[in-house]
Amino acid sequence: MATFDYVSSALRTIRFEAEAVTALMSRIDGQFSQACELILNGKGRVIVTGMGKSGHVGKKIAATLASTGTPSFYVHPGEASHGDLGMITKDDILLAISYSGTSSEIVALLPLLKRGGIKIISMTSNPDSTIAEVAEVNLDISVVHEACPLDLAPTSSTTATLVLGDALAIALLEARGFTAEDFAFSHPGGALGRKLLLRLSDVMHTDNEIPRVLPETPMADALMEMSQKGFGMTTVMNSAGDLLGIFTDGDLRRSIDRGIDIRVARVGELMNTTPKTLRDNTLAAEALALMEQAKINVLLITNEQKKLVGVVKINDLLRAGII
Template identity: 80%
Template sequence: MTSFDYPSSARRTIRLEAEAVSALDGRIGEGFSRACELIMECSGRVIVTGIGKSGHIGKKIAATLASTGTPAFFVHPAEASHGDLGMIAKNDLVLAISYSGSSKEVITLLPLLKRAGIKIISMTANPQSTLGEVAEVNLDISVEHEACPLDLAPTSSTTATLVMGDALAIALLEARGFTAEDFAFSHPGGALGRKLLLRLGDVMHTGSDIPHVSPDTPLLDALMVMSEKGFGMTTVMSNAHELLGIFTDGDLRRSIDRGIDVRSAKVGDLMNTTPKMLRDNTLAAEALAVMEEAKINVLLVHNEQKQLVGVVKINDLLRAGII
């Protein structure tokens, strides 16, 4: 069996596709700005369409636009000719992708789109093509060579198209002032969404689940409350239900090291009067960082009025998928 130099082939592909992407930089100018302005002015959605490999890339571009603040979805041009054209409204904008600019399925839609007054942005390698001429603006995705040694299979060209789509989406993201929280609302089911959306108020234990004793409670009785609730600590509250402090497993160990008689001690004499507390609207991811830095496993949660409203264990945050 003849040995083949797979690494050299791979490096050639990477080099050619990198060159194709680098060439895009010189084409970002007034046309690109006009495309962005058309999308920003659009009161509807961006409808991305394309056939074959351009269609596959178009689906990804539509998904990226939608998740970064630009309402968008993909419509297959062949299906559009058989009813799906009804998915496109007059206040929408069409981003049509065809490397040649003459894909039959895409070209068939153009007269109907123009008649409806729908603006078109094209991505082609040929601005003088049918698609390029009809569009309000064309984004040049031409490449000198495909990575395919036969110069046939769409490789460098699809990479360039994808990068042009990303450039468009990110320029629009920045222009809109799109934030990390906005992004999270588009990704509520993912780990990123949980990190950016989940707050302590969503995961904390409340009400009767919160262990509490009075400062006059004998230490042994306080330990029974701690064991029953399973937080490794108890809050210490006044008769007026004001938080006075916290007593933890760590405080118990430190008290024993100091020779305190646990049979006669009162919990109020041993409690920590400055426990770590965070507001209930604090991001859970931020709380996790605070707990890790302070090397604590339990955090008290207060509301806007500084009242104790909950307790969070580090395991609660881990179960919520914060990391």
Template identity: 65%
Template sequence: MTEFDFGQSALRTIELETQAVAELRGHIDEQFSRACRQILKCTGRVIVSGMGKSGHMGKKIAATLVSTGTPAFFMHPGEASHGDLGMLTRDDLLIAISYSGNSPELLTLLPLIKRLGVPMISMTGAPESVLAQAADAHLSIAVEREACPLALAPTSSATVTTVLGDALAIALLEARGFTAEDFAFSHPGGSLGRKLLLRVSDVMHSKDELPVVAKHDTLARALLEMTTKGFGMTTVAEDSGELAGIFTDGDLRRSIDRGVDIHSAQMHEIMNHSPTTVTPDTLAAEALNLMETRKITALVITGDKRIPTGVVHMHDLLRAGVI
């Protein structure tokens, strides 16, 4: 028995599926725009349905729609004939997926769908099929050739269906002006939620934990405050309470190099007059990016009239799981 070339088989599959996806460009036409407009007009949910592999692709498409701002769920067409069609209301829209366009389980539902007046978008590889002709908008998932050498297993067509579903979801996302914060509310768990939902105010140190000295205090007083609070820095405040500057471990080293007397030097003489600050509403991920860009380990949080209200250290963001 000769050794089978697994790598060559894999490369052939990848090439065929890549070609099928490239050919999908020619299917993005007025029907695609019509489908998007139909979904945007929908006041209910988008119900995705399909049998077999089309059903698996449908579940993925429904999940992508949900996470990108389009309320959706998957309905099994076989179960729909036995009670699950009750999920469908007159305000909803149906996306029916069938490569042949003649899946019996979906065709059985057509009279009821039409009776309800529910708009339908079909995704098929056969524009002359019953499902395609009955739809308000038809999205073509036709492929020249399946990657399966027997032309039996849905391979290239399954990939094209998934990609077209992604194209639909992203077009809708952009049309709606869906934001990263909107996305986070659908993904509150795990590191993604922490990155997108967590704000500086959720992790900052404030009140008695905030290191602060007056601008006329001595360097010795500032060193005591820095040591006590443990952030490697202190804010420096005007007599009015506004932020005048900050003083960090780096500023201390530079002051020592210049021969500054720690007992007589006042903070306004040696502080950084232009500190990097953020507001309490700043996203933690944004604050972390700012720290990395500026090569600093702490940020001062200011409120109204530049009054320092807190400080956040990079370690706080690490503990919160922002990275």
């Protein structure tokens, strides 16, 4: 039995689908702009519908729209005829996906949708099809041939549809001025959301957890404070609560190497007067980058008045998922 050439088959599929995507570029025109304006000027949501493979792609398009600033969800056209049509309001816009433009389940909904004044954007391969003719705007998703050698299974066409949906979502994102922080608010449970939303004020140690000593404190007492608080350092502050410096385990080793008698020294004589600090509203991800660059394990946190309000260890950021 001859060995099948899997690699050639895969490369042919990728080539056909790449050609289908490239062909979309010549169709990004006034119709595409009109679809974007229709959505941006709408007062409701974008309701995506489609049957079969178009429905699967439609679910992804709806999810991408929703996560990039355009409220959207998917409605199955078959279920819509049995009650789910009630999910659609007169302020919504329907994005109907049907390669042929004649999917019976969607066609059956058209009279009711138009009667309700709901505007329709279609994605079809035939501008003269039933769905395209009823729609305010039709976006062309036609392909020369499917990647399937039988030219039957939706392959190139579904890829083209998916890419056109992404193009629509990103154009709307940019037009809205949608920011990374906006994106994070719709992704609070993931690592990306934590990176974009978590601030030092959310993870820092505060109040009595912060090691503090006066500059005239004997080294023995300063070391005791460091040991009790467990940060491997202590802040050095004056009686008014102003931050003067920091003394760390590394400073202790360097002092011993220099032959300093720590039994008689005061912490103010050996402290580092230029500790690394960040504002409490700084993103935790930004703090982690600074700590890794500076090769430090502890960071001092200040408020708007430059008063010390917290301490963060690098392990605190790692535990919070900022990686």
